[in-house]
Amino acid sequence: MTPSRTPMQQVQASLARRRRKQITLQVLGIGAISAAILMLGLLLTTLTLSGRHALTQTHLTVQVFIDPAEIRADRLPRGGFDDVVTAAIAALIPGADLSNREGRREVSAISSNGAQFLLRDLVVANPALIGQTIALRFPVSDPYDQLFKGLIDRATPEANRRLNDAQIARFDALVAAGAVSTPLNWGLLFNADSRFPELAGLRGALMGSFWALLTCFVIAFPLGIGAAIWLEEFAPRNRISDLIEVNINNLAAVPSVVFGLLALAVFIGWFGLPRSAPFVGGLTLALMTLPTIIIATRAALKAVPPSIREAALGLGASRQQVVFGHVLPLAMPGILTGTIIGLAQALGETAPLLLIGMNAFLTSAATSPFDASTALPTQIFLWADSPERGFVSRTSAAILVLLTFLIVMNALAIALRKRFERKW
């Protein structure tokens, strides 16, 4: 640096470098944000792309002759329902051979395993159908569902394909006969779980999550509000209330799997509560949601200006009358917002529910919080683990259902905040 340069010149000389540095920092920042948003986009795109296949389900509509020789009214609910369905399908396939076992199996494999039970339930409900011909619509089995949705590439060599040429030809005959349709897959929401992807649905999981969240709300909401009011409005500032406060903050950061261990050892091991029950799940989730609700409630109570309290006290209200009559109602929107966000977190929580056994395979939905059940996130985990190809798109679709619930809950919380938020 030559002494002849003035300070102004020195600054001028370094200015370009300093500006470059600023631009680099900005570019890095934009890059980081773009990367994060790109990840979110990638996540949602792959899930939607994979999940959209499960939004429809390939169905077959055939004219079934309910053969009195196979199905007799006096032997219901037993009967050869599978043979009747197979015969109905074979009627649409030219050259189908039902004389040997191999041929029968090939044809019946097109229909879902649930088709015969669908027909059985119809006939049991109305035995007069025996001897008649009715139109029956039922799901096709998973490989054919994948074929019709274009997920099985016909160009791959036969040996590497899940369906051989003869099977594809048979199915094409059904398509040509106009028997194949792809209606919306309502079974995804209203069926219980099944080993067969084309029949599996989320009803059990939805009921389980409903009971667990209800239990969680009934326990955590009053306890959380009570604790928050006491800590914020009444508790003397001493070692004990300090301890409780530190404790709540730490509890909010304890790994969720540890709550699962607590539930397993205490609720199931020591108290003997039933395994896999949404009630136990809800109890565990309540303990996890409690800190969230307490922290949100305290923030909401703090936001109510002291003038409200002082005015009420000045008019002769007792401290509890002040809190329950004036402060709490004013803080309620904030409390509800926090509670909904806490419940949304609880809805997505998986690990503690796995430990208390809410990942059982169950083909019926829980009718009370004490029945064994799965929950939405554990069902996703179960399906993600299933080897059948059809479960990949079902898992994505189940995730989309879960995300929809979370979006609705969070939107509700935001709307509540917008609608009732008061600036003092």
Added chain:
Amino acid sequence: MTALAFGILLLATIVAYALNRHAASRLRARGQPLHSLVGHHAGFAALLVLVPVLVLILLWLGLQGPVISRLLMGGLPQGVLDGLDTGAVQLIEAEITSIAGGRIFGTPEDWKLAAAARLVDLRLMSGQMLLLAVSLLALALIALARHKVAPEFRARQSFESIVTGLMVFASIVAVFTTVGIVASLVFEAGRFFAIVPIHEFLFGLNWEPQIPIRADQIAAEGAFGWVPVLVGTLVITVVALVVSVPIGLMSAIYLNEFAAPRARAIIKPVLEILAGVPTVVYGFFAVLTVAPALRSAGAALGMDVSPNTALAAGGVMAIMLIPFISSFADDALSAVPRALRDGALALGATRAETMLNVLFPAALPGIVGGVLLAVSRAIGETMIVVMAAGLMAKLTLNPLDSVTTVTVQIVTLLIGDTSFDNPKTLAAFALGLMLFLVTLVINVFALRIVRKYREAYD
């Protein structure tokens, strides 16, 4: 029976409320000056009935199961349980319970049928006794509450002290939860350390928890050294942090200093969405997209990438941590007093220089606290690693290899049927205790840094 008991509880509460309300208003109508409001008299009566009866019902429901089971098993004929271990005894009890529920498989022995009949009787008796006890207690409390109504009775004070008691109870539940966590972990881990020496657990280099269940089964001996599991956890945590800390900090810096307010108002909630996605979704994303992508990328480079690499699990975990780190860093940067920022700018520093040389160092303690909380999250995160990381414990630092973590082991050891008397199950509690202790230390430390720093500038 239980529903009926709750029905009685509800009815009794309403009756007590109405009775006292009526009595108090009659007193007032006669012109007597009451000490408390009518509503306080009524509320006092309702709470006086509600709380003790509810406690009675809950206690009864909690205790009747074990008591009935003990009575049932104690009343079995001599000798049928001789030489059976706990598992077999539980199986017999389950069979009797299912017979009592009307689900009979095969032809059970006569003594099982008799026991089932007795179980039905015992349950019925317990239900009837509960109803009787609830009714008697409720009646007594209603009478007591009604008896208390008098002009000089301080109903407000009594009512408020019950409410205070309830609030204190609610506050203590959080403490009970912590005590419950510590007690259950320490107790079960203690039973584990009675079987496996603690030094073997802490310093052992092998983790093979698959032990023979029956004596004649061929299986590995079982080794319970947690070092490889811990190393695996650390590898995944480091991967997650290496990815998420730069991205999180850079986004926070940009949002805090450079972004226009409108852009900030959009970007911040979008980043926050990442934090709201359930972890099981991230786990599936890792299995469905990230792991295959890494595998084919590795194949293209001629490297052998295992299907459940630490890189995939850690990378996806990083996505989850980005909003966590960026919002902590943003808060810390915003908490730096305006005077520092204005001073630096007034001296001619560019905004980047202000940020890097003034704001960032001033906010560093808060940022470190946030990163530490992210570390504790990464260590305790379960679903992503359960789905995307491996099961076999391998002592390696290579992020392309398959490693396992503490949380994965806890979940895999406890999924399925568990009984509380084999080391495999108890090992999960020992791991849980370690996990709890490690995260607790990090959390306490981090929360202290965050809070102390905030106070320094306020």
